[in-house]
Amino acid sequence: MNPYDHGVAERQRVASVVELAQELVRLPSRGGTDAYQPVLNCVESWLSDRALPHRRLYDANAGLVGLLVEVAGGRPGPWWALDACLDTAPFGDEEAWTFSPTAGDVVDDWLRGRGAADSKLAAATFCHIAEDLHRISDRLSGGLSVLLDVDEHTGQFGGALAYLADPHTPRASGVMIGYPGFEEIVVGGRGLWRATLTVHAPAGHSGSSKSVIGAISRAARLVEALDQAQLPGPGSSFPLPAKISVTAISGGSGFSVTPDRVDLNVDVRLTPDFDEAAAAALVSNAVKCVDAEMPGPAPTDVTVVATWPPFQLTPKDEPAAAMLRAAETLGMSLATKTAGPSNIGNLLSAHGVAATAGFGVPYEGLHGTDERARLTELPSVYALYRRTLLDLLEAAPPA
Structure with a gap:
């Protein structure tokens, strides 16, 4: 050949x-x-x-x-x-x-x-x-x-x-x-920014006469806040928009206990107009707002897992x-x-x-x-x- x-x-x-x-x-x-x-x-x-x-x-x-x-x-x-x-x-x-x-x-x-x-x-x-x-x-x-x-x-x-x-x-x-x-x-x-968000709440019995806002409810509110976040669209030199997705939720067991912890996996796709710092700030602001709206025993933890430009x-x-x-x-x-x-x-x-x-x-x-x-x-x-x-x-x- x-x-x-x-x-x-x-x-x-x-x-x-x-x-x-x-x-x-x-x-x-x-x-x-x-x-x-x-x-x-x-x-x-x-x-x-x-x-x-x-x-x-x-x-x-x-x-x-x-x-x-x-x-x-x-x-x-x-x-x-x-x-x-x-x-x-x-x-x-x-x-x-x-x-x-x-x-x-x-x-x-x-x-x-x-x-x-x-x-x-x-x-x-x-x-x-x-x-x-x-x-x-x-x-x-x-x-x-x-x-x-x-x-x-x-x-x-x-x-x-x-x-x-x-x-x-x-x-x-x-x-x-x-x-x-x-x-x-x-x-x-597109780049990526990935983090695990750990939501805390008091544990309790689901049948208790005392009202408890469990970690699942707080996590659900946080998912809603992230889904409603406004991200920039395509730019003049980059044809795709930034994007945010909650890709995994874990926590709770059975029926009789409201859990004290729920973990969320969050995946943010980055563009030149929406970089690692912007992704971290957006998630951090959403976390602070939900923590203020539905206070828990501890602030929600944000653990960054990976980031690529x-x-x-x-x-x-x-x-x-x-x-x-x-x-x-x-x-x-x-x-x-x-x-x-x-x-x-x-x-x-x-x-x-x-x-x-x-x-x-x-x-x-x-x-x-x-x-x-x-x-x-x-x-x-x-x-x-x-x-x-x-x-x-x-x-x-x-x-």
């Missing part, structure tokens, strides 16, 4: 990508549930057979969190990275699936099973692209890292954090994340610009998009690393029932990423 051919990838190459992806889908790797050794062993065996340099990544507690492939060019220059996760979302209700979550088969040009879309097909694609570039590494400037995370769906993003913290890893000038979706290149995402690349920022140039070269018409959900792109941006957060094949059932990824567009996806990297790595023509 000529790595300088920017047409549709040869059938044999695409078939090899699908074959590896099928093997990966057949190995369950649900985040926080399954052992990751089998899926990592599968990829490592494939890489070793092709003499591709790779090593495992561990977190501070010596936990296995990912695999890193590194292809160094023969000339100095910036490094770039591809990222895809090998762990997956849970299966959910397996009885609701019309095929096995670990089917790994291809039916009517769809790869079926958990992880087919997010993101084992991308992982297989990126491994093959690394092999392409390794064959011509002496003609490349800088280098390519391929990060395969197995701590993504836990929400801990251990692989990405280990990659960023590793002193032996060249810092990438930009990262392209292999989330699926074919019509657009995702160049941004929003991020957004312009079409002129790398690596988004290189992806758009590649699309034009290949005759593909692609738009850019800022996504509502947060992702590893937010984490990378917070560490000063530019990222795109999605371009891949069309999909259905991501994180849901009957997950599958369409293979019809895979040759075009493969060609675009390969062409992008040849551009970024300033590949010299053959002598």
Whole structure:
């Protein structure tokens, strides 16, 4: 296969990508549930057979969190990275699936099973692209890292954090994340601010003649106040509005006791016009108002769990610009998009690393029932990423 051919990838190459992806889908790797050794062993065996340099990544507690492939060019220059996760979302209700979550088969040009879309097909694609570039590494400037995370769906993003913290890893000038979706290149995402609110109240018997305002009633009033909060809409440079959601409520037991504690999980989506400080202030003000309106034995506690800033690349920022140039070269018409959900792109941006957060094949059932990824567009996806990297790595023509 000529790595300088920017047409549709040869059938044999695409078939090899699908074959590896099928093997990966057949190995369950649900985040926080399954052992990751089998899926990592599968990829490592494939890489070793092709003499591709790779090593495992561990977190501070010596936990296995990912695999890193590194292809160094023969000339100095910036490094770039591809990222895809090998762990997956849970299966959910397996009885609701019309095929096995670990089917790994291809039916009517769809790869079926958990992880087919997010993101084992991308992982297989990126491994093959690394092999392409390794064959011509002496003609490349800088280098390519391929990060395969197995701590993504836990929400801990251990692989990405280990990659960023590793002193032996060249810092990438930009990262392209292999989330699926074919019509657009995702160049941004809303940030997040998450906190647990602990509401206090006197405990009491539900049948007592003494009236007690329980923690559930106080928590319900707080939920109402948060739902009614006014947040800014889209701005001139950021197309999405800020958003606040109460995502979990816990507390109470049985019927005869009014509880003295209820915990609320609050998720706020951030924009450049509504940042971390604004989110904290909004929640704090709502808490103070409810505490004053319905006093309890102690103020409501606000415990911040996580915060990420929003991020957004312009079409002129790398690596988004290189992806758009590649699309034009290949005759593909692609738009850019800022996504509502947060992702590893937010984490990378917070560490000063530019990222795109999605371009891949069309999909259905991501994180849901009957997950599958369409293979019809895979040759075009493969060609675009390969062409992008040849551009970024300033590949010299053959002598």
